[in-house]
Structures are given as structure tokens and as C-alpha cells.
Amino acid sequence: MGTKGEKAELRCPRYAVGLMSGTSVDGIDAAVVEINGNREEPPGVRLVAFENSPYPAGVREDIFALFDPCNATVDRVGKMNVLLGELYAEAALSVIGKAGLSAEDVSVIGSHGQTIYHAPSMEPYHGRNVHYTVQIGEGAVIAARTGIPCVSDFRPADMAVGGQGAPLVPFTEYLLYREEHRTLLLQNIGGIGNMTVIPAGCSPGEVYAFDTGPGNMIIDGVVERLYPGQLTMDIGGAIARSGTADPRLLGRLQQEAYYSQPLPKSTGRELFGSSYIDKLLHDAEALGMQAEDIVATVTMLTAWSIGDAYRRYVMAGHPADAMIVGGGGSYNPVLMEWIRKEMAKEGVQVLTQEAIGHNSDAKEAVAFAVLADYAITNRPNNLPHVTGASRPVVMGKISY
Ligand SMILES: Nc1ncnc2c1ncn2[C@@H]1O[C@H](COP(=O)(O)OP(=O)(O)OP(=O)(O)O)[C@@H](O)[C@H]1O
Ligand SMILES: CC(=O)N[C@H]1[C@@H]2OC[C@@H](O2)[C@@H](O)[C@@H]1O[C@H](C)C(=O)O
Numbered sequence: 001m002g003t004k005g006e007k008a009e010l011r012c013p014r015y016a017v018g019l020m021s022g023t024s025v026d027g028i029d030a031a032v033v034e035i036n037g038n039r040e041e042p043p044g045v046r047l048v049a050f051e052n053s054p055y056p057a058g059v060r061e062d063i064f065a066l067f068d069p070c071n072a073t074v075d076r077v078g079k080m081n082v083l084l085g086e087l088y089a090e091a092a093l094s095v096i097g098k099a100g101l102s103a104e105d106v107s108v109i110g111s112h113g114q115t116i117y118h119a120p121s122m123e124p125y126h127g128r129n130v131h132y133t134v135q136i137g138e139g140a141v142i143a144a145r146t147g148i149p150c151v152s153d154f155r156p157a158d159m160a161v162g163g164q165g166a167p168l169v170p171f172t173e174y175l176l177y178r179e180e181h182r183t184l185l186l187q188n189i190g191g192i193g194n195m196t197v198i199p200a201g202c203s204p205g206e207v208y209a210f211d212t213g214p215g216n217m218i219i220d221g222v223v224e225r226l227y228p229g230q231l232t233m234d235i236g237g238a239i240a241r242s243g244t245a246d247p248r249l250l251g252r253l254q255q256e257a258y259y260s261q262p263l264p265k266s267t268g269r270e271l272f273g274s275s276y277i278d279k280l281l282h283d284a285e286a287l288g289m290q291a292e293d294i295v296a297t298v299t300m301l302t303a304w305s306i307g308d309a310y311r312r313y314v315m316a317g318h319p320a321d322a323m324i325v326g327g328g329g330s331y332n333p334v335l336m337e338w339i340r341k342e343m344a345k346e347g348v349q350v351l352t353q354e355a356i357g358h359n360s361d362a363k364e365a366v367a368f369a370v371l372a373d374y375a376i377t378n379r380p381n382n383l384p385h386v387t388g389a390s391r392p393v394v395m396g397k398i399s400y
Helices: 061-068 074-098 137-147 155-160 169-179 218-225 235-242 247-253 274-286 291-314 333-346 363-376
Strands: 014-021 028-037 044-053 108-126 128-138 150-152 184-189 193-196 206-214 323-328 350-351 398-399
Touching: 014 363, 044 074, 044 169, 044 363, 061 074, 061 108, 061 291, 074 108, 074 128, 074 137, 108 137, 108 169, 108 363, 128 155, 137 150, 137 398, 150 363, 169 184, 169 206, 169 363, 184 274, 184 291, 206 218, 206 291, 218 274, 218 291, 235 291, 235 333, 235 363, 247 274, 247 291, 274 291, 291 333, 323 333, 323 363, 333 350
Parallel strands: 014 108, 108 150, 184 323, 323 350
Antiparallel strands: 014 028, 028 044, 108 128, 150 398, 184 193, 193 206
């Protein structure tokens, strides 16, 4: 291990593990990547193994309970922090086995953790301005159980220098997707939707990215309420397909101020979580809407928000050649069809990650493996232009 500022050569190839548990809380994504490349050059990154482990029964519900600050008492957060550390360590060891490697072969684990609160806008507090974000999943536990150094809690370092602490994945998207002659939009549709713009032939400082708004969060939220105990998502978009979007409700939902908020911006469950769903269902009931029409309307809203974001923030400066969609939303064919219609209006072709040979589920886990590879070697890994940070910083806290 080099000391601060030392420009030691990096071992090639080296292996890193990335762990991600996203805002949908649908389990732990774990990836092993092989990394080639030294300090001075963009690394070559190859996915060696990927695994998704669903949370044990009851854990997902207990995580959801922590999204409500009134329920997130210090003891509950503290316990879940350690439990998730244990589960993440198990997921890491399992994917390392799947890759045919042992822990000694792996130089670092990068663990995003579980976001339970994200408050990127500055607020006055005791005479200071503060903004904050909370990801749990104890890195010290992951390091202790696996014997591998673990980098966790990435976002606070970016926020400490004025950034939004999100989105972070564009850093690796730039490294892995940039093309000389095509401007690409990478649209992730997880719980939240986020778009990365990679202009043709760009340098890192020209990449920008932001959260477009809800990804599957509203769709999942209304489906769970309308079909309690039966469904947690609109599998294959079957419900939306059987309904019709209602222009009255759609028009109201499009008024949400987040859509026109200037960049940089990021959002989360604090805005589009359970109180938002309460209000939406109340309005839908007042309009006498059927369940399938509500699901169709929020699916349409999600597709619209992506097209609207492109028109509002991107199209004039960087007309895109293609949009590549990843994340769980790419498995909803109705959502995909409506996004294709939105983007066709602007002449942008829509593809999936799979269509261009990538693994859509693994993308964020791969990103945290690469971000950890930078952190453990003391190299800056944020994109200030994306997050709004005042300067490059090394994000992530290291547990040896
Ligand atoms: N077959 C399917 N049909 C419809 N929707 C699906 C399907 N598979 C996954 N999804 C949607 O994708 C969601 C999970 O997406 P993903 O795993 O990308 O989210 P995440 O990584 O937790 O979120 P984020 O990127 O915001 O942190 C599910 O909650 C569901 O809404
Ligand atoms: C605070 C937080 O967890 N934000 C997530 C969330 O999920 C998608 C979108 O909102 C993105 O901003 C971010 O995650 C990805 C991994 C990112 O930072 O790029």
C-alpha cells in the first residue's frame, strides 16, 4: 500500500467486489470485477461474476420502516446497520465463490449500503447550513467477516464539499461507455430514475447527470397499496397494459416542482415515498379511478418525466444519438414502450443495457467496485460537474 500522494504502480489485473442495495430494497446486488489499468489511464473493467441475494423474510419491511424518520430510532438504525453489514459480507463471500476466487484474491470491497435518508438541499441549522445523507451497512463488519478492506459511506465526502452526494455512478459510466462519435444518454430506472449524459468524445468534466424523478418508486408504491399482500411491482407491466392513463391525474402529477428544479439535483423516497402515495391515491379516489388506470397513469408519468428531463436539460446542448436504459424498470415492457414513444418525438433511439452487451442488474454494483478501487488507492472518484461539488475528492471511508 502506498503512502499519501505516492504514485505506486497498481497490481494488474486486480479484483474488486461491489455491493449495492438500491432504493427499491429488492435485495443485495454483488459483483466481482477484474480491473486492469494504472493510475494514469482509465481502467479496463470486466464483470467476472454477479449475484442478487434477496433479503431474508421481514428484513425488507424493517428497512422500509426506517424510511420514516419517526420510526428510525437510534437503536433500530444501529441494529440494522450491523445486520446489513453481516448480510453484505455474506453476499460478498458468496459472489467471490461464484467467481471461483477466494478472499485473498480480492483487493477491496466497495459497499454502497442502504440509503435510509437523503437530504441534499442545504438547510439552516444552529447558525450553519447543513445537508446530509444516511447510508447504513457497517463497513467494519464487512471487513471483519471477509478479511478484505471495505470502502463504504461514499456520499458524505462529496457533500462535505458542497455536492449533492448523488448520482455517483456517472463516474464509472464515463469510464465504461464514452464513445468518440455518439452522444449517449444512460437512463437508470431503479426506485429513482437517473440520467447520465455522455457527450461524444467528451472529457470527464463534460459529463453531467441528475435524477429525473421517480423510476419504479411510484409504480411499486401504488401497486403495493392497491394489491396488498399480492404484488410489490407491476410484473411485466401487465396492470398498466390493461388500464388507460387518466389525463386529469397525470396533469396534476406533472406539476410536481422537482421536475423543473434546476441542475444539479437528486431526489429520493423523502419526496416520492409513502406520503406522496397517500396523496396520489386520495386524488385518484376522488376522481373515481380504477386500480389499473391508476397504475397506467403513474407508468405514463414515469415515461413522461424522462422525456421531459431530456427536453428541458439536455436536448438543446447535447442532442443525443441513443438512450440506453438499465435498472429494473427496463424489465417493464409497457414502461419501455412509453419511453420509446416519448424519445421518438425527439428522434432518440432507445436501447437496453442488454442490447449493447452489458448486464443491467450489475451496473451499480460494478460502479461501487470501481469507486472503491479508486478510494483505496487515494484517487479522487467524484465528478464535481455532476454532483455540484466544489472540487474532486476521494469518496468512501475505509475499514481495514
Ligand atoms: N419483471 C419486471 N416487471 C416490472 N417491473 C420490474 C420487473 N423487474 C424489476 N422491476 C422493477 O424494478 C425495480 C427494481 O429495480 P432496481 O433493482 O434497478 O432498483 P434499485 O437498484 O433498488 O434502485 P435505485 O437504482 O434507485 O437505487 C422493482 O422494484 C420493480 O419496480
Ligand atoms: C441517495 C441515493 O441513494 N441515491 C440513489 C438513488 O437511486 C438512483 C438515484 O437515486 C441515484 O441518485 C442514487 O444511486 C446511484 C447508485 C448513484 O449514486 O449513481
